[in-house]
Amino acid sequence: MAVVTPGGAPPAPRPAPSGAAPPVPSPAGPAVGKSDPDALRGAARGGLVNLVGAGVAGAAGFGATWLATWGIGDQARVGAFFTAVASFTLAVAVAKLGSQTSLVYWPARLRTLGARQELLRCLHCGLSPVAVLSVAGSAVLGIAAGHAPHDVAGPLRVMAVFLPFAVLTDTLLAATRGYRALRPTVMLDRLLRPTLQLLVLGGLTLSVHSGTSVFAAAWAAPYVPAALLAGYALARVHRADTSPAGAHVFTAGRYWAFTAPRAVASVAQLALQRVDVLLVAAWGSLPAAAMYAVAGRYVVLGQIVNSGLAQAVQPRLAERLAVHDLPGARQLYQHATAWLVLCTWPIHLLVAANAGAYLALFGPSYVDGRPVVWLLAGAMLVATACGTVDMVLSMAGRTRWNLTNVLLALGTMIVVDFALVPRFGATGAAAGLASAVLVNNLVPLAQIRHLLGLHPFGSATRCAFLLTACTCGVPPLVADLLGAGPVVVAAVSVAGLGCLGIGAYLLRRPLTLHLLKGVRR
Numbered sequence: 001m002a003v004v005t006p007g008g009a010p011p012a013p014r015p016a017p018s019g020a021a022p023p024v025p026s027p028a029g030p031a032v033g034k035s036d037p038d039a040l041r042g043a044a045r046g047g048l049v050n051l052v053g054a055g056v057a058g059a060a061g062f063g064a065t066w067l068a069t070w071g072i073g074d075q076a077r078v079g080a081f082f083t084a085v086a087s088f089t090l091a092v093a094v095a096k097l098g099s100q101t102s103l104v105y106w107p108a109r110l111r112t113l114g115a116r117q118e119l120l121r122c123l124h125c126g127l128s129p130v131a132v133l134s135v136a137g138s139a140v141l142g143i144a145a146g147h148a149p150h151d152v153a154g155p156l157r158v159m160a161v162f163l164p165f166a167v168l169t170d171t172l173l174a175a176t177r178g179y180r181a182l183r184p185t186v187m188l189d190r191l192l193r194p195t196l197q198l199l200v201l202g203g204l205t206l207s208v209h210s211g212t213s214v215f216a217a218a219w220a221a222p223y224v225p226a227a228l229l230a231g232y233a234l235a236r237v238h239r240a241d242t243s244p245a246g247a248h249v250f251t252a253g254r255y256w257a258f259t260a261p262r263a264v265a266s267v268a269q270l271a272l273q274r275v276d277v278l279l280v281a282a283w284g285s286l287p288a289a290a291m292y293a294v295a296g297r298y299v300v301l302g303q304i305v306n307s308g309l310a311q312a313v314q315p316r317l318a319e320r321l322a323v324h325d326l327p328g329a330r331q332l333y334q335h336a337t338a339w340l341v342l343c344t345w346p347i348h349l350l351v352a353a354n355a356g357a358y359l360a361l362f363g364p365s366y367v368d369g370r371p372v373v374w375l376l377a378g379a380m381l382v383a384t385a386c387g388t389v390d391m392v393l394s395m396a397g398r399t400r401w402n403l404t405n406v407l408l409a410l411g412t413m414i415v416v417d418f419a420l421v422p423r424f425g426a427t428g429a430a431a432g433l434a435s436a437v438l439v440n441n442l443v444p445l446a447q448i449r450h451l452l453g454l455h456p457f458g459s460a461t462r463c464a465f466l467l468t469a470c471t472c473g474v475p476p477l478v479a480d481l482l483g484a485g486p487v488v489v490a491a492v493s494v495a496g497l498g499c500l501g502i503g504a505y506l507l508r509r510p511l512t513l514h515l516l517k518g519v520r521r
Contacts, residue, residue: 053190079286098263107178337387
């Protein structure tokens, strides 16, 4: 297969890869091979809206973890609660059948290729099996809870009741993003649900002796209103869609050929984030699982930011790749990576520099988890530098490649965990996850470079690397090496954030942040 160099012309149409939709000439969208500033501007503004929501969701998720830690109290019971949460989240991923990617990819593609009349068939093809499987998954999870340890069984049995609502929330919101509608995701998944979780858990923490099952119900119940409102939102955006109707390019066979590998990959991808907690509980102990979950909790904020940007870029990238517009896809990928670095590198650098103070927020028994924070921060710096590489590979139609990559990363994590967790506990699990993160980002990065000539390292990305490292990375590190105390290091970190803001404003054009000018409600 010929390699397309950066800046080169788009390739000639080629046979569709296994698992991908065949290329179809597009009657819509900007001219192929030309820069599309409107797409970049739309991605920037959609990304900003999603980032605001991601900030709220991340803060609420962090607050919910803090409330559960202090409200439940005993470290072993805290570990049991987070083990139940991890099991619930994995069950949700299985029941979604990869729809969080397919129901963005296919509606975006059908709208771009002028096949609006096939959208309803696509939605029915994607949503119906997921709804049925979510109910079956709820029953299976409830039965499995009966075989779990006593401290885990109670919260897991309660969460099983809410599993269909969690599955439908994610699936319906994914479909709205296929119509370029980001507001439902922001309002429901980033604002409403996390805020409700935070409020209800806060009320429980103030009460006396609430059990883990009660905390589980409080954590999962907000999925009910979110699912109902997500269904209403999808109906609205479908009625309002005005894309043209024309070519027939959709079949259920094509949908599931694309989706099947992604369904397995999405479970494995989530397992990279969640199964390590289960492995620490099984091969280590519940207190070690609590330590690991708390120490790595801040990583979720970076993942939410990544997801927020990916959701803004994903439909536009699918549209560009559908018509072989590689320059447009390259532009979106590189600038989105620059924005991702600007938003996430400060988080990882500053938490790593202030690891002791961060862990002390959850109680003195968690301060020993600093090596966990350092290992995860280093891996996440590399991962975010690669940008939304997993999503780029999926939008290029290589879902089987994506599946292979994720399974390789998951296998790496399990092997490392098996070797290190029994001896090193939470630190061993952090080493396993760090290894998996590197595999899951560097391998697809090499693949898209060979396949499409795409890479994330443009001028905007390099500018973001230097700015964040010089403001949020080097100053706290120097202060720590000079023997400064935690208060001084924290003060230097805060000053670095201020310098980052000033630098981002001065470099707003190289970073394309000027595209945010004029953002409306």
